[in-house]
Amino acid sequence: DFGDDDSLYITKVTTIHMGKYTCHAYGYEDLYQTHILQVNVPPVIRVYPETQAQEPGVSASLKCHAEGIPNPKISWLKNGIGVVPKLSKQLMLLANGSELHINSVRYEDTGAYTCIAKNEVGVDEDISSLFIEDSARKTRLSVGNMFYVFSDDGITIIQPTDCEIQRHVKPNENVFTSYAEICPRIEGEAIQSCLWASAVNVRDKYIYIAQPTWNRIMILDIQTQKVIQSLDVDPLPVKLHYDKSHDQIWILSWGNMEKSHPTLQVMPEATTGENQHIIRTHLSGMDDYFIPPTNLIINHIRFGFIFNTWKPTVHKIDLETMAHIKTISLKNYSCLPQAMAYSHLGGYFFVQCKTNLSLPIMPQQLIIDSVTDSVIGPNGDISGTPYISPDGRYLVTADEHSRRIRVQTITIQGEIELIYDLQTTMHISDLTFQSSFTEGNQYYIYATSHLQTDVLFVELSTGKMDILKNLKDPIKSKDWPWSSYNRIIQDSGLFGQYLITPAKDSLFIINGRQNTLRCEVSGIKRGNTVVWVGDV
Numbered sequence: 001d002f003g004d005d006d007s008l009y010i011t012k013v014t015t016i017h018m019g020k021y022t023c024h025a026y027g028y029e030d031l032y033q034t035h036i037l038q039v040n041v042p043p044v045i046r047v048y049p050e051t052q053a054q055e056p057g058v059s060a061s062l063k064c065h066a067e068g069i070p071n072p073k074i075s076w077l078k079n080g081i082g083v084v085p086k087l088s089k090q091l092m093l094l095a096n097g098s099e100l101h102i103n104s105v106r107y108e109d110t111g112a113y114t115c116i117a118k119n120e121v122g123v124d125e126d127i128s129s130l131f132i133e134d135s136a137r138k139t140r141l142s143v144g145n146m147f148y149v150f151s152d153d154g155i156t157i158i159q160p161t162d163c164e165i166q167r168h169v170k171p172n173e174n175v176f177t178s179y180a181e182i183c184p185r186i187e188g189e190a191i192q193s194c195l196w197a198s199a200v201n202v203r204d205k206y207i208y209i210a211q212p213t214w215n216r217i218m219i220l221d222i223q224t225q226k227v228i229q230s231l232d233v234d235p236l237p238v239k240l241h242y243d244k245s246h247d248q249i250w251i252l253s254w255g256n257m258e259k260s261h262p263t264l265q266v267m268p269e270a271t272t273g274e275n276q277h278i279i280r281t282h283l284s285g286m287d288d289y290f291i292p293p294t295n296l297i298i299n300h301i302r303f304g305f306i307f308n309t310w311k312p313t314v315h316k317i318d319l320e321t322m323a324h325i326k327t328i329s330l331k332n333y334s335c336l337p338q339a340m341a342y343s344h345l346g347g348y349f350f351v352q353c354k355t356n357l358s359l360p361i362m363p364q365q366l367i368i369d370s371v372t373d374s375v376i377g378p379n380g381d382i383s384g385t386p387y388i389s390p391d392g393r394y395l396v397t398a399d400e401h402s403r404r405i406r407v408q409t410i411t412i413q414g415e416i417e418l419i420y421d422l423q424t425t426m427h428i429s430d431l432t433f434q435s436s437f438t439e440g441n442q443y444y445i446y447a448t449s450h451l452q453t454d455v456l457f458v459e460l461s462t463g464k465m466d467i468l469k470n471l472k473d474p475i476k477s478k479d480w481p482w483s484s485y486n487r488i489i490q491d492s493g494l495f496g497q498y499l500i501t502p503a504k505d506s507l508f509i510i511n512g513r514q515n516t517l518r519c520e521v522s523g524i525k526r527g528n529t530v531v532w533v534g535d536v
Contacts, residue, residue: 015039015069015297015392016347016370019414036413042122043068044296047115048495049535051129054105062100062128063495064115067296067391069412071441072117072124076100079111096440107132143222144535147490147500149507150196150209151527154182157225160498160509163519167225175218176228182218183211196529197482200242200249206273207531208249210237212482217251219273222533231276234263238482241291245300246319247271251278252289257481259287264306266322281322283315291319292342295390303370307337309354314340316373328373335366341386343395346414347371350379350386350395365397367416379416382406389433389443390494394460396445398428405447407460420463427451429474429487434499434512436461444512448487448501450477455489455501455508457515468510468517472503475526490530502527 001009010017018039025031045066054060066072074097076083083100085091092101102109110132116125146166149156155169171183171192183194199209207220211230217237219229234253241250248268255261264286266279286306294301303325307314314337316325330337335353342349347370353363363383367376384399384406395408395416405428407420429450436442439461447456455468474487489501497513505525509518 010037013037013039015041015344018412019346038413039069040119040121041067041069041297043072043117043119043124045072045115045117045124045126046296046494047126047128049128051131053131053133055134056106056132057104060102060105060109060130062102062113062115062130064098064100064117064126064128065296065435065494066098066115066117066124067441068117068119068122068124069297070119072119074098074440075116075118077114077116080114083113095436095438095442098435098440099437102130105130105132143225144204144533145492145496146533147492147498147509148199148207148220148531148533149500149502149524149527150194150199150529150531151502152193152195152525153523154194155220155227156521156524156527158500158507158509158521160492160500160518163509163521165521169225169227173227175230176221176224176226178230180230182227184214197238198240199529199531200240201531201533202242202249202270202273203244204534205271207533208240208242208267208270209529210240210251212236212238215253217249217267219276221273229274229276231267231278233265233278234280235261239288241289242270243291243301243304243319244294245302248319250289250291250304252286254287262287264289279322283317283322283324285311286315288339290340290342292344293390295344295392297391298344305340305349307340309336309338312336314351314368326373328368328375330366330375333364333366333375333378335364339385341388341395342370343388343392343410345392345410345412346416348376348410348416350388350397352383352385355401362401379408380418382408382418385428385431387431387433387445389460391441393441394433394443396431396460398431398447400427400450403427405445405456405458407458407463422458422463422465424456424465425452426454426456428456430485430489432489432491432499434491434497435494437497437513444515446489446491446499446510446512448474448489450474450484450486453503455510466515468515471501471508471517472506472520475502475504475528479526480528486528488528488530490532492532493534496532496534500530502530 022034048063147158157167185192197210197212236254239252251265264281289306291304312330338354339352349368351366365379384397405422427450431447434444457466480486499510506522511518
């Protein structure tokens, strides 16, 4: 809002407003003044686990993840008294206090451990409880902390710590509420098999999975590990996204393999999981959409974007009303949007432009400012698919053509700065972030290849690269028509240390703490749809 005194007023400041604001004098272009707005945010923390029971003699870890601006400092109390690792050989603080590790626990280690995160503008705390008991073995089988893998042979539930298949749901098993099979037999085919495209986890209660060739969504109840409902949707559902802010699932269907009749449907009240219904939106003409993820600091997202990869525009939509808000033209940059990413620091959207064979220029990456909905311009000479770290601080761009990975940081003044330009040998298919185990508020990245058998590892704080070799051939792109990610890599959440990536006929589990291959699970064909389920 502009005041009578020509001041600019921001009534409700959030992290999207941080950055440089310049006022110009009318008629005197050289006369201007720049203000830098830095937005400080009090800490927000999560502890893991909330409670645990261990037997004497084993080791125990209590983890605490804190976000805030500036970065918070972490300290621990045990039963209200400060924890001082220097006074004990048994205690270790790792990753700037993000993990409290206790070697060889004893009965007296039982207690309430409080993690406290503090910065200049506030404090937050939470308790992780530890019980030392003689028979601390689990009394009932857990259904959480597992990878749920959807492959040709049904659903495989894998516990990564021991590389153990905990349950296998076969294609001919029935949907719980009906006599319909999970993957109906196709006439003339000798083997009954499944075909999945996309899946989402809804608050560790349900998994929703798209079955494109059967034009339906399956709902799996995590507690019972059973498929409880199937829902008919528009033809060829290929992409699902869980919009946490409004508890709804967005479903993109292509209509046909030529993508000539795409539609967007929405499933409200996703956490109820039963007696679901579908709302048809009036949005059309798109072949992809983007909804920013939430994080600890930003827990409500109001807007998303839809776009057509053959038109130089992106369309802003209201996620609550499902209405079209405005169209942002990218025509001045000859940009056909292909992928998007978002950081709440400065409120920047990053748009990857498609390679246009009729133009002699390299495809750019554009920046859109979410406060003004205007295109700021190209992100320097950066080109490729953008990925944003969970805290919004890092932008990692993987360029398929040059095989370069560029790492930029978004400062707390909202400035975008290049920190690494890494030349790799990889044609990157997918990329994910893994929290560092040695430094607080830092990440590693893991990336898979469209064509090669290797997995790339990069430590973001140093730019150090490593490669895990010979993880077998990926699924061929022609056998995975639903997206360009023919070899995904799936992490295990905020506190997890395992990652999973499929080969053509097996799965590989990676130990992110040690950056080593944990195991191969063979006999799983085309397991390229994977969901991590945390504590249930």
